Amino acid sequence: MSAEDFRRYGHQVVDWIADYLSHPEQYPVFSRNLPGQLKKAIPPQAPERGEAMEALLDDLDRIVVPGVTHWNHPGFFAYFATSGSAPGILGEMLSAAFNVNAMLWRTSPSATELEEVTLEWLRQLMGLPESFDGVIYDTASISTLCAIAAAREAAGLNIREMGVEAAGARLRMYASEHVHSSVDKSAITLGIGQTSLRKIPSDSEYRMKTAALEDAIKEDRSNGWHPFCVVATTGTTSSTSIDPVSPIADICEREGLWLHVDAAYGGFAAVVPEMRWVLEGAERGDSLVVNPHKGLFVPLDLSILYCRRMNVLRNAFSLVPEYLRTGESEEVKNFMDYGPQLGRRFRALKFWFVMRYFGAEGLRSRVRHQINLAREFAEWVDQSDKFERMAPVPFSLVCFRARPQGHFTEDGLNAINERLMNEVNARGKVYMSHTKLSGKLTLRFAIGNIRTTREHVRMAWDELNQVLEGIKIDD
């Protein structure tokens, strides 16, 4: 494509994005496509001859957009609502243009050093001590996998070389029953097996019971297991509960276990001074994951693993073939040494843009605003006689359910809430997801979109009440 054509189509795409992001509300938030609908609209094979860019851009509106679930919609309250932002998109455009592989320092010094700069900036904003260094990965799933791989390496069983079998140790790690599925997946992937992850019961507020953790470790040791790691979560996925990290750190120190803090969701709230408490004890962790692509307005993907023992992480993964050997490796960081992936995008650029464009103050005020909106929504739930809150609200997620007046079995309430969720989602103005807490189907109202205002939260509350009204009449 000529420079002139790129300029022309690039401007068109920018205009399209500007229009799209200025009113994502024109679309139903949750795609109404049926399974297979997009595939049916597209030829079964690639075109033989190249097509005009105009045709592609036409198909964007005609084929792609109807099948998009709009994470940019201010009515998106499902999962953890995440949010890109304009400076993040601009940074991503430039990364795609540079198209460097940040595997070695020399394959793009800017990518490596901007990664170090942004890691340092966020470390300070979150109030983590200087002993934490870090690395950027794609996702929290990989950050967690790498943290547990480092924990496995730290166990000193020569697993890197000989494998888990030859180590002859039944490795055991611990996490609350509310831990994210990526920790299970890490246990599976790393070859230590899903049973190596022992889930510790939680209290009434879904926080790991430390006494139960101590008992489990003791019991396991006497049964021949080899404990090596504990994952404490700051902001669990179901309810954003916060494990008691300080007492867990005490146990880890006493027992000689690697402490990984999963703050993928909760960590970024620490940029708000009055929320700094959520990371209490995390400074004693060996590693900590936090996802700027979740709550700091950075487009997917960008996850950070902070680590106090980078040499262990390096020992877990570093492997330099001849064709990647360089003269400067003592003076610089070659980030490929710290993970399984050789290919690494220039992810730091978008994050640098976001931190500079918003400033520390801008990030703080936006995160704070979302937490305040969640608290207000939680108050409405608390004051309603048709809904009940299901968990505390430390961050910007509210767990609740409809609890209409009258006698209902738990199964009956589950059915009502599932129907409520599906009907609200089908109306297209709001998208919510669910979890189960103590067996009860619980609606999750996650505020994380940069465009979500108090009016959208209010609108969602009205939707919930209106739809619930309809369900009650039907029943």
Place this chain on the structure above:
Amino acid sequence: MSAEDFRRYGHQVVDWIADYLSHPEQYPVFSRNLPGQLKKAIPPQAPERGEAMEALLDDLDRIVVPGVTHWNHPGFFAYFATSGSAPGILGEMLSAAFNVNAMLWRTSPSATELEEVTLEWLRQLMGLPESFDGVIYDTASISTLCAIAAAREAAGLNIREMGVEAAGARLRMYASEHVHSSVDKSAITLGIGQTSLRKIPSDSEYRMKTAALEDAIKEDRSNGWHPFCVVATTGTTSSTSIDPVSPIADICEREGLWLHVDAAYGGFAAVVPEMRWVLEGAERGDSLVVNPHKGLFVPLDLSILYCRRMNVLRNAFSLVPEYLRTGESEEVKNFMDYGPQLGRRFRALKFWFVMRYFGAEGLRSRVRHQINLAREFAEWVDQSDKFERMAPVPFSLVCFRARPQGHFTEDGLNAINERLMNEVNARGKVYMSHTKLSGKLTLRFAIGNIRTTREHVRMAWDELNQVLEGIKIDD
């Protein structure tokens, strides 16, 4: 940022990219930054207040660009030279704007179904049989990791649940001594240990010796190892040699081993009909990785794992927590089920743009052109009395070294070639990297940039000859 501001800055960024991509030759291809140079130019902490977008864009030229090693430069011949393209960048811009997480079908039907469409299109273009289905990951490192995890799962030892230790089997996998380091890393990560990867000697053209593979399996079985997987490479990293996949497939069938074909580099050449032979036997593989971000003009990152046993891959990884359970999971593909990563970018969009904009014919002619350029360069090497070729040239990489007239030890030749490479790279017009073949330092001339023409290849050849002339005078 307001829509108007995004429009304005977006146009500026597009204009910047258009200018940059129309003459990347204005920069030295290999960054001249010193270690730490960029970090010194940036404040040690994030700004308290947001900055103007103008300031960020100024710093792009002032701070970022000098530290960029320009993979877009037509003189970039290092590693595997990879290449984005204008339609790929436009697609990436839109993906960053949509910012969907393609974990579940419902979290964006378009992302999931376009993934299926592009996988199918490329499968046809490469001539792989219909029995291959696939999934898009970030990198070949992850594609390979997942393939070997599936192989491990297929071994039927219940490793997913109980881990490698409880399986009680000393797992063994095989690959040529020229296999990519990501296979070693996979063995490490998956907990089967680096020693579980037995490297098989190669012949004089760096292809796995199948008789040695057979012997190794036999020997291992008699020594209590549990063979489970062979990795055959179509386009090794050092020299792009092609393992004899058909005979290896025979062995795998006979021995009941998973055959993974690493065609991350070599696979895309099969879009050229007369190159289809490079995948001979690959149709019998259980899995195959190919990287559109390497040679099909798709910006980083986009790697594909094709697999004939998707259910095994799924069994290796699928784990659905309550908060991700959906009603339509029987009717649709939820790609999060096929790998370790829950977060998944909308990668298919840029690939769809690239395939449509260039068309099958456009991809073919560009790949063919690069292979022809490499053959021409190889001829120059062959005809020169100062250089010698070090390996066959099936793709668009030429392995060669300077071999000046006179008597030199191998160490002496290694020193001359290292100096030659470093001095050529320092001049800024050409960037090459090296490997070692049979202990001999070998220069790798990799043609993969979409802007590289015959003139750039000629210029590189002139640089090499000029610089070598200078070295000879000095010595």
